[in-house]
Each structure stands twice: as structure tokens, then as C-alpha cells.
Amino acid sequence: MRRRDYEGPDDLRLMQDLVQRTWSPRSRLHIGDVAWERSVNFGRRGDTWRTALWEDDGQVVAWGWAELPDHLLLVVDPVRPEAAAEVIAWYRALVPEGACSVLEEETHLVSALEAAGFHPDDEAPFFTHHDMSLSDLRTPVVPDGFTLRHVRPDEVEKRAAGHRAAWSDLAPSKVTDEDFAAVMSTWPYRPELDWIVEAPNGEFAASALIWLDEVHGVGLVEPVGCAPEYRRRGLGQAVNLAALHALRDAGGTDARVCPRGDDGYPSARALYQSIGFKPGARTRLYVA
Ligand SMILES: CC(C)(COP(=O)(O)OP(=O)(O)OC[C@H]1O[C@@H](n2cnc3c(N)ncnc32)[C@H](O)[C@@H]1OP(=O)(O)O)[C@@H](O)C(=O)NCCC(=O)NCCS
Known part of the structure; x- marks a missing residue:
């Protein structure tokens, strides 16, 4: 070795x-x-x-x-x-x-x-790992005026801005447009599995990115976000469901997501469980 x-x-x-x-x-x-x-x-x-x-x-x-x-x-x-x-x-x-x-x-x-x-x-x-089969997926629904679609390769700046808006609760997100360009050029990224909800004003209000492992038929959902001003209107649920449908269309059979399992951050796992994900094994930190 x-x-x-x-x-x-x-x-x-x-x-x-x-x-x-x-x-x-x-x-x-x-x-x-x-x-x-x-x-x-x-x-x-x-x-x-x-x-x-x-x-x-x-x-x-x-x-x-x-x-x-x-x-x-x-x-x-x-x-x-x-x-x-x-x-x-x-x-x-x-x-x-x-x-x-x-x-x-x-x-x-x-x-x-x-x-x-x-x-x-x-x-x-x-x-905590959360898993679900794609055999029985609900139909995503968004409020009037909002649009569900996947990202286009030329929308790096808007995609990065949507990510920053969703991930700035605790401190402003440091993710740059260049960082997101790197994400979108890393295997196995596919724009067809990168979904957003577009608000009536054109902002990307919510997003869900899925990475498909074609060998195992499993898609990892990472990350998901919804900007604070659009939360608790079902956009997080809808954008996940739309991405999961696209995953199934691309040949996936199962999905996984790994939200915080401790009670210090319960909102993400509540969202995934509301979609049908079931909790499984957890991570553990070992220290020396
Ligand atoms: C987690 C997040 C994506 C939820 O987005 P959202 O658009 O508000 O979620 P939805 O409106 O679709 O919520 C669907 C269900 O999820 C659960 N849920 C969502 N947010 C919740 C919260 N803050 N507390 C408890 N349950 C919550 C509820 O069951 C909710 O249904 P209800 O509103 O009828 O009670 C959003 O709060 C967010 O972007 N947070 C910061 C980034 C993040 O944590 N991402 C996930 C990391 S893995």
C-alpha cells in the first residue's frame, strides 16, 4: 500500500x-x-x-x-x-x-x-441518514405565480444568489458565483437534477440539487434551501418532489438525504419526513 x-x-x-x-x-x-x-x-x-x-x-x-x-x-x-x-x-x-x-x-x-x-x-x-423509495411520489404543487423548473447551465449567478438567500440565517453565506460554477462543473452534476422554484419577480425562491449515482440508482439530495421570505408555503416540499420525479425519470430508484438528527436543528428533517423520507443510521463524532 x-x-x-x-x-x-x-x-x-x-x-x-x-x-x-x-x-x-x-x-x-x-x-x-x-x-x-x-x-x-x-x-x-x-x-x-x-x-x-x-x-x-x-x-x-x-x-x-x-x-x-x-x-x-x-x-x-x-x-x-x-x-x-x-x-x-x-x-x-x-x-x-x-x-x-x-x-x-x-x-x-x-x-x-x-x-x-x-x-x-x-x-x-x-x-441522520434519511431514505425513501421513488416508487410512490406525490405531485409537487406551488402557489399561483410561482414556477417549478430545473436550472439551465447559463444560470450560475442566479443559482448562486438563490443558494445564498436560503443559507444566510445564522451568518451571511460566503458561497460565491465562482464556487457555484465549480459545483456545476463537478461530476456527476446534471442541470436536469438541479431544481428551483422561480418567484413571480424572477428570484430563485427555493432549490434542491440531486446527485445521481447511476451504479446504485441512488440520488443524494444536497443541498436544499428556501429563502426566509418564502418559507412555510410548501416551496421546499414542492422543489424536492420535483427533483425526485426528475431523479426517477433519470433512472434512480431511491433517494437519500442527511439532515441534522439532533434537536439543535430540527426544521430540515421535519421537511424531509413530510415528503416521505424515513430516518435510519446516524453519524457520530469521535475525538482524540
Ligand atoms: C428547511 C427549509 C428548506 C424548509 O423550506 P420551506 O419552504 O419553509 O418548507 P415547506 O414550506 O415546504 O415545509 C413543508 C413541511 O416541512 C416541515 N417544516 C418546514 N420548515 C419547518 C420548521 N422551521 N419547523 C418545523 N417544521 C418545518 C413542516 O412539516 C412543513 O409543513 P407545514 O408548513 O404544513 O407544517 C428552509 O427552512 C431552509 O431553507 N432552511 C435553511 C437551509 C436548510 O436548513 N436546508 C436544509 C438542510 S439539509
């Missing part, structure tokens, strides 16, 4: 290939999580990231993504659990005290973290 540092977009695709090759319903990450998190934040935060890939016989068997100063994300092929210890040792050499979030069902990662001296922080916020 050989470690090497991340070198650029070709390696992002190799990281996603490992996620896709090893994916099961018990995986923390979907290819869409990796696409979204890396593309939307790279321009502003990429200089604080350290990323390494572990390869064996020409195949990536693990990767680690350290967001300095204090968070590790890792993916390890479950049939190569010994690679988890290597990723964690690499991270500990960068950061003596750190934290790592995994899905509770990723037992190969939990064991490696515990063996390296990490322990669960049960007070930390967590995320």
Missing part, C-alpha cells in the same frame, strides 16, 4: 470512484457528498485541506481528507480495514488532537478510531 498526496481534479474522481465502488446503504458518504463538499468550498477553504490517497496494485483503497485544524473525513474499503489505521496515523501526525465523524454502522472505521484512542462525543451535533 502506498500513500500519495492529492494532486487535482483527477484525484477527486478517484476518491469518488472509491466511494461508489464500496457504497452500500451503510456508507456515510455518497459520491454527491464528495462532489458538493469539495467543489463548493475549495475556492475559499482549499488551502487548509490536506488530502491523501492510499493505493494498492493501482487501485485506491482509502483516502483521508483533513480539514485543518480539527476534522478528518475518511473512506476506507471495508475489505482493507488495515488501511483505516494508516489514514488515522497520517491525520494524527498533522493534528495531535482532532476529530472524525463516521456513520455508526461503519464498524471498520469505528474500530480503527477507538484503537487509535478516539472516543465518541455524544454531545456533538450529528446527522
Whole structure:
């Protein structure tokens, strides 16, 4: 097994290939999580990231993504659990005290973290997987004057503005037009799976982006938002349902979304459960 540092977009695709090759319903990450998190934040935060890939016989068997100063994300092929210890040792050499979030069902990662001296922080916020089959989807409905449609590739600025409007409750969103252009050019983004509700004044009032993993037929919903002045009028529900219909039309059979599961942020999971998503496994933060 050989470690090497991340070198650029070709390696992002190799990281996603490992996620896709090893994916099961018990995986923390979907290819869409990796696409979204890396593309939307790279321009502003990429200089604080350290990323390494572990390869064996020409195949990536693990990767680690350290967001300095204090968070590790890792993916390890479950049939190569010994690679988890290597990723964690690499991270500990960068950061003596750190934290790592995994899905509770990723037992190969939990064991490696515990063996390296990490322990669960049960007070930390967590995320809960929510899943639904696309076999029985309600018809989306929007108020008169509002339009449901997918984004066009030339609408980067409006799409980014709609995202910022929905994600500025706690502090103004820092996502730039360039960040969103990066999202829209990252595999497996497709404009047909990026839905918005257009208000009568032309603003993008609500949005839902889905990333389809064609191998598994599963679409990840990430992110979803509705601008504060348009909330509690059913737009979040409608834009999700419309995107889910498009996902089914594109060949998807199931959808996943991962909202906060703790009571510190209940609105998102309430929205998804109102659509038909059912809660499953949760993440847990391990700290050293
Ligand atoms: C979560 C969010 C997308 C909801 O959008 P919305 O357009 O207001 O949602 P809807 O009007 O379609 O709500 C549908 C149902 O979801 C639930 N819901 C939505 N917002 C809720 C809230 N703040 N508290 C409790 N339940 C809520 C309710 O069951 C609601 O039905 P009801 O209004 O008849 O009670 C919006 O609040 C938002 O953009 N928040 C900031 C970004 C965010 O958290 N995105 C999701 C992260 S995974």
C-alpha cells in the first residue's frame, strides 16, 4: 500500500470512484457528498485541506481528507480495514488532537478510531441518514405565480444568489458565483437534477440539487434551501418532489438525504419526513 498526496481534479474522481465502488446503504458518504463538499468550498477553504490517497496494485483503497485544524473525513474499503489505521496515523501526525465523524454502522472505521484512542462525543451535533423509495411520489404543487423548473447551465449567478438567500440565517453565506460554477462543473452534476422554484419577480425562491449515482440508482439530495421570505408555503416540499420525479425519470430508484438528527436543528428533517423520507443510521463524532 502506498500513500500519495492529492494532486487535482483527477484525484477527486478517484476518491469518488472509491466511494461508489464500496457504497452500500451503510456508507456515510455518497459520491454527491464528495462532489458538493469539495467543489463548493475549495475556492475559499482549499488551502487548509490536506488530502491523501492510499493505493494498492493501482487501485485506491482509502483516502483521508483533513480539514485543518480539527476534522478528518475518511473512506476506507471495508475489505482493507488495515488501511483505516494508516489514514488515522497520517491525520494524527498533522493534528495531535482532532476529530472524525463516521456513520455508526461503519464498524471498520469505528474500530480503527477507538484503537487509535478516539472516543465518541455524544454531545456533538450529528446527522441522520434519511431514505425513501421513488416508487410512490406525490405531485409537487406551488402557489399561483410561482414556477417549478430545473436550472439551465447559463444560470450560475442566479443559482448562486438563490443558494445564498436560503443559507444566510445564522451568518451571511460566503458561497460565491465562482464556487457555484465549480459545483456545476463537478461530476456527476446534471442541470436536469438541479431544481428551483422561480418567484413571480424572477428570484430563485427555493432549490434542491440531486446527485445521481447511476451504479446504485441512488440520488443524494444536497443541498436544499428556501429563502426566509418564502418559507412555510410548501416551496421546499414542492422543489424536492420535483427533483425526485426528475431523479426517477433519470433512472434512480431511491433517494437519500442527511439532515441534522439532533434537536439543535430540527426544521430540515421535519421537511424531509413530510415528503416521505424515513430516518435510519446516524453519524457520530469521535475525538482524540
Ligand atoms: C428547511 C427549509 C428548506 C424548509 O423550506 P420551506 O419552504 O419553509 O418548507 P415547506 O414550506 O415546504 O415545509 C413543508 C413541511 O416541512 C416541515 N417544516 C418546514 N420548515 C419547518 C420548521 N422551521 N419547523 C418545523 N417544521 C418545518 C413542516 O412539516 C412543513 O409543513 P407545514 O408548513 O404544513 O407544517 C428552509 O427552512 C431552509 O431553507 N432552511 C435553511 C437551509 C436548510 O436548513 N436546508 C436544509 C438542510 S439539509
